[in-house]
Structure formats: structure tokens, C-alpha cells
Amino acid sequence: MPIQRLKKIPRLQEYKLLFVRIGLAYVFYFLARALFYLYNRDLIEVNSLFEFLKLAWHGLAFDTTAILYINSLFIILSLLPLYINTRKGFQTFLLWLYFVTNLLAYATNFIDFIYYRFNFGRSTIAASESIAHEENKWLLLGNFIVGYWHVFLLFFGLAYLWVYLYKKRSLKVEKVTNHVKYWTTSVFAFVVIVVMAVGGIRGDFKKSTRPINLVDANRFVNHISQADVVLNTPFAIIRTINMRSIKKLNYVTPEVIAREVKPIKQYSNNSPTKPNIVIFILESYGREYISSFNKNKNIPGYKGYSPFVDSLAQHSLIFTNAYANGYKSIHGMSSVIAGIPSFKDAFTSTPYAKQDIQSLVSVLKGEGYTTSFYHGAPNGSMGFLGFGNILGYDHYYGKTEYNNDADFDGVWGIWDEPFFQYFNRNLSKEKQPFFATLFSVSSHEPYKVPEKYKDKFPKGDVNIHQPIGYTDYALRRFFDEAKKQPWFNNTIFVLVADHGNTIFYDEYKKIFNKNTVPILFYSPSGRYIGVNDDWAQQIDIYPTLLDMIGYEKPFRSWGRSLIGEKDVKPFVMRYSANMYQFMGGHYICTFDGNKVTGFYDKDDKGMTKNLIGQRNAEMDSLELRMKAFLQDYMERIIDKKLNPQQ
DSSP states (O other): OOHHHHHTSTTHHHHHHHHHHHHHHHHHHHHHHHHHHHHTTTTSOOOSHHHHHHHHHHHHHHHHHHHHHHTHHHHHHHHSOOSOTTSHHHHHHHHHHHHHHHHHHHHHHHHHHHHHHHHSSOOOTTHHHHHHTOSOHHHHHHHHHHHTHHHHHHHHHHHHHHHHHHHTSOOOOOOOOOHHHHHHHHHHHHHHHHHHHHHHHHTSOOTTSOOOOGGGGGGGOSSGGGHHHHOOHHHHHHHHTTOOOOOOOOSSOHHHHHHHTOOEEOOOSSOOOOOEEEEEEETTOOGGGOGGGOTTSOOTTOOOSOHHHHHHHTTSEEEEEEEOSSSSHHHHHHHHHHOOOOOSSOGGGSTTSSSOOOOHHHHHHHTTOEEEEEEOSSTTGGGHHHHHHHHTOSEEEOHHHHOOGGGBOSSSSBOHHHHHHHHHHHHTTSOSSEEEEEEOOSSSTTOOOOGGGTTTSOOOSSTTHHHHHHHHHHHHHHHHHHTTSTTGGGEEEEEEESSOOOOOSGGGGSGGGTTEEEEEEEOTTSOSOEEEOSOEEGGGHHHHHHHHTTOOSOEEOSSOOTTTOOSSOOEEEEEETTEEEEEETTEEEEEOSSSEEEEEETTOTTOOOOOGGGOOHHHHHHHHHHHHHHHHHHHHHHTTOSOTTO
């Protein structure tokens, strides 16, 4: 078509400018992707610039979905034949609409520059559950701004550049003279562009396929962590809005579940007793930071930061190959106390969380125990108060009950040392037997210690090492005082982390070593001592404690007793990097929800060699156990069968 005739097409300049404006979003998404990788390059294996560019190329499909979703109203208003489209007032309105929506979404990418180091995945809509329960949101935001000012500087710098480039091109005011041609062109362009946009939002133009989702990013990678380079955070949030992975499955028969999972446990290994039980769930206290849990890891130049926990480990039963069954603090609570893991969607954020749940709380209350939960943050933080109420704790002690803001760390809650002493004093007033859970606060971003201890603990190699030393000291002070109390000798203590945090050693950057946790059982009587390297996980703590106290009644548990289980072999069931991971025996099985994607040797924590082409009987058994576990998990949650006694 001759150039002169092209120029006479009504609204041509509007359509060209619309494509330029949408194109700008692609440019800035690429820049955010590059910065995301640079901030997290020690956690994501990309071997060359070409490989990064290849990942970025595949990421265009995910960028397209996010950009078109976010700009859908902007695009529609730009296309509608309103006659005023080229006027300054309307264009100013479009500018504000464009940047309010785009920059809000764009900012989530920058949050993940930092949050990825804790979450090991792009943030989803579930990230809002942590924020929703915080009373001091603005304080946390202010602390984040101060601590990571460089991220904000980058964001505002790129935002300024984006606005500048947008304003570089403007429209000439056009007066409509041929209304028939104006409307004909507008309708045709609207249909064509909307059809293209729908295809872009879906991720392709094939009518028979489902829209692309987070799992699809794994199709283009050589290493599973690379999927987070392919993805962008707005896409991850959009695709998980109203998404529920909790659904009925039909993989195996009930007989297979009863044989392979044994969801109803009953033990008779020990005589019934009623010791006190105290569980410390230590914030972000990953296995990497504790020397006694890394003796046989052969990590070059290894240093630990928990001397007291190391000394306690010499007199305890410890599990050096243990994993978190989730990746957030609230996941740790449900896994440890109720034996309920979290997978793609956290159990505690599903519509099924509010139901009668058999747990350590309900079982021990039935045995005459007083139950309490302690967390030094503002009451309700992390969702602990709400979920604690569902479980039925008798008492909740938070920042409100502590009632002394002089010990407030200024961000999250009461410093660990004084709060642990408060915990000890309260326990000494409790009627025995008691079951108490303390969730610590201080070993967490913003990685500070009290001013009086600023030079007491090694700063180490990454930001969390010094706070780990401080929480370790708080534990020492607790045990020094608690052992003077009459209840101490008749108590089983458990130490476990909710999840991991900042990683320093390459060994823990491997995909199957992320979110590893310590599990420690200590009894002053010396009954439980030793080092166990078998597979272990947070959901095993619940049945183990019931086995230890000689609880003889049937109870629901997807975990296994770590001291006496003979029927269920050691295993770990978790969800990470958009994959279910079932670990057991000599192998690790990965499953995307539809099909098994790989088998790896148990020592191949970096996923260097997929053995799926060498299937054997043990691998087949691992797949069967995983599917049986998932099927029973989904069914019991949906059908509200988490308390078989009801």
C-alpha cells in the first residue's frame, strides 16, 4: 500500500503510538529481569550471556500475559472511537492510568530482588497473607526502604526514565471528517487487537490449550532455578489470584493409601507418660548455620554461628537431613504443630483451613495438658493467633501480653533474649503437664541485634549470621535459667526452624538443599541422644512426640515417628520451584502435578543428572508413594477429615 494512502488511514498515529507505549513495558520488564538475575545470580545457575538472553526470550510470553492484563483498560480506552482520543485532556488521563497500573505492578519485580533470597521463588498472591496479619505494615515498609535503599533508587530511576520516554512521543490533534471510515477502521482495529491481546494473555493462540502458568516456565530451562528468570512477578501474582491447587485426585486406590501412607497412625513403642513438651520454632534458623548439623557435608571453609545449639546437640537426638514442609513462617507452624504441609497453595490460606484439626494441641489437651503459644510480635502477626485459635491453644502470649515496649526491636517484635526469659517465667507458673510453643523473632530481616550486643557475635559472611548468634545466645540464657526450675527435668524440648533464609555456602544453594532445617530433640534425662542422617521433615515432629510420650490412641498424621516407625520408610514431601518433590531411599522424584518430570540420585542435590530414563522398581515405588500422599492430603482437607475422631 502506498505511503500516502497509509497516512490517510484514520487513527493510524494512535495505533502506532499504542504499540510504542506497550512496547516500552517490554523494555522495562527486560531491565527488571536483568536486575533480578544480578541480585540473585549466586542462587540461579546461568552460565553465559547467551543463556540469559535465551531465558529472557522465553520470558516474553510471560511478560506479554502480565503486560496485557495490566494494560487491558488502557488498551480498550485507547481503541474505543470516542472522538476525543487525541485531545490533551484525554491523553493526560491515559498517561495517569498507564503509569498507576504499570508502576504498581512493576514494583513487585523489585520486591523480589530481595524477597527471592528468602522465598526461593517468584512471589505469588499468597505473599499477601504474611502482610495481611501485620499491624505495623508502614513500619516494616519504612525499614525495608532504609535497608534496601538501592532497590528503591533503581525503581524510581527506571520509573522516571519510563515516564520520560513515554512523553517523548505525543499525538497530533485530529478532527474527524469522515465518520464512516473512522468507525469502520476503529471497529476493525479493535477486533484485531483484542484477538491478539486475548492470545497474548493466554500465552498462545491455540484454542485447545490452557493458558500458560508458572509451571510452564520450567519447559525452557536447563536448571530448575532458571524458571524464575523466565517468569516475572506480576505474572506470578496474576496467575495465582483465585487459583486453588487443592482439588480431589484419583491416582490410587484407598488400599494403596492405607499401605503406603498410613494416614492413621497408632504406636505402642513406649509406656504412657506425661512429660512437659516445649517446642522452639526458630525464625529462619536454617540448617546451614549450625556446625553440628554440617559435620559430614564437606563444605570448604565452613563456619557455624550457633555454639550453644552445637553444645546442646551433643546431648540430643538430631536429624541432619531434615526439611521444611513449606517456605513461610505460617507454613512452619501448621507443619510442626498439626503435621499439615503446604504445597503450591499454603494450607492456611485455603478456604479449608478453618475446620476441626487434630494436632499436638488437641491430642495433648485431651491428655490433660495446658497449651500455650508465644510470639513476641504484635498479636496476630504472621497469622499465628488466628491459626492458633483454630488449633485450640488455651493461651496466646504476644507483644501485647509482654507489655514492655522498651524491649521492642523497632520492627518485628520483642528481642529474643528478654522474650525467652519471659517465656521461662511463665512456664514456671504453669500447671504440669504443659505443652508450650515459642516462635522466635530476632533471626530475621532487618538482621539487627540489640545495641549492647553489637560487638558480641560474629558478623559472619551474610546479613543473618550475627542475628543467628544472638538467638543462639538467647537460647543459652533460656536453658541456663530453665534448668533451675522444677519442671525442667520432666520436659522434652524440640528445636526446629520454620524455613531457611540467606544462603552463603554453595552446598545450600542447590535446589534440593534449599529450606533445609535442623530438627533436635533434647531430654534432660539423656533418653534421646544421637545423630540420624535419614530423611526427616517438620511433619514428623508431631507423630514423634506422640510416640515418645506413649500415646496409644489412633491419630491422623502424614509424617512418621522418627524414633520408632517401622512401617513407613523415611521420606520427605515438599513443594519448591513449582514442583512437588518426594525424597526417599536412594532417589528424589519431581512431579509437576500432571506427570513425573525427573528422578535424581539422593546425593544429587543440584539436579545435575536426570535419571528418568533409567526407571527401576524403587523409582516406581517412590512415584506411587508420592501420589498416594497427595491424594489423601487433598481428600482429607477438602472433605474436612483432618480430625478422624470427629
